[in-house]
Amino acid sequence: MLDINELKFDEKGLIPAIVVDSITKKVLTVAYMNKESLEISMEKGLTCFYSRSRQELWLKGETSGNYQHIVSITADCDNDALVVVVEKDGPACHTGSDSCFTKPVWESDELSEFSLQGLYDLLVGRQKEKPEGSYTTYLFEKGIDKILKKVGEECTEVIIAGKADDKKETIYELADLAYHTMVLMVQMGISVEDVHKELASRHIIDHKVKQEKMTN
Numbered sequence: 001m002l003d004i005n006e007l008k009f010d011e012k013g014l015i016p017a018i019v020v021d022s023i024t025k026k027v028l029t030v031a032y033m034n035k036e037s038l039e040i041s042m043e044k045g046l047t048c049f050y051s052r053s054r055q056e057l058w059l060k061g062e063t064s065g066n067y068q069h070i071v072s073i074t075a076d077c078d079n080d081a082l083v084v085v086v087e088k089d090g091p092a093c094h095t096g097s098d099s100c101f102t103k104p105v106w107e108s109d110e111l112s113e114f115s116l117q118g119l120y121d122l123l124v125g126r127q128k129e130k131p132e133g134s135y136t137t138y139l140f141e142k143g144i145d146k147i148l149k150k151v152g153e154e155c156t157e158v159i160i161a162g163k164a165d166d167k168k169e170t171i172y173e174l175a176d177l178a179y180h181t182m183v184l185m186v187q188m189g190i191s192v193e194d195v196h197k198e199l200a201s202r203h204i205i206d207h208k209v210k211q212e213k214m215t216n
Contacts, residue, residue: 004038008080014050017082019092022071023196024117028092029100045070047084066090116192123186139183147187150180
């Protein structure tokens with residue numbers, strides 16, 4: 001672990017902190033820390049910044065309740081910038097937005113960014129708007145029984161492809177299963193974050209079990 005005394009704070013004693021959502025990998029905000037706020041952040045496990053406008057420390061969420069629980073803090077190669085990965089309790093931006101970065105400036109027509117959260121958000125939009133001719137709209141209109149039937153069918157297709165040891169077909173069917181599973185999640189109001197937290201809790205349990213086996 002890097003000693004914080006090795007970090008390079010600027011002439012005002014500050015270092016930029018890029019805050020990233022641990023689940024979506026979105027950049028939530030860019031703020032500044034001084035040595036004291038960094039030490040508080042590490043001690044509490046919550047982001048604490050230095051406000052350049054107010055010239056004072058501020059613990060994110062202290063008034064709004066939108067705390068940011070720190071997963072990790074990593075310095076760049078020059079030790080003069082930080083990436084702070086967090087699990088957040090609410091919006092990161094003072095406007096109430098999930099992220100401070102909401103205003104597209106330019107986007108490639110050829111290279112599009114994909115994420116499970118992005119797909120989930122798209123499906124939520126389909127559920128609300130129900131555009132005509134959309135297969136997703138069809139599933140939502142048919143309801144839970146149809147969605148569950150499709151999830152079951154795709155599970156079977158994955159098993160068949162896997163049993164045949166057909167890697168390409170298995171990938172294809174896994175993608176189909178993932179899509180239909182996420183439609184089910186939207187239908188039931190289950191978020192990507194809900195599943196992420198469940199998996200994370202299992203990781204912690206598995207880690208503890210491994211440690212116990214090593215000590216026995």
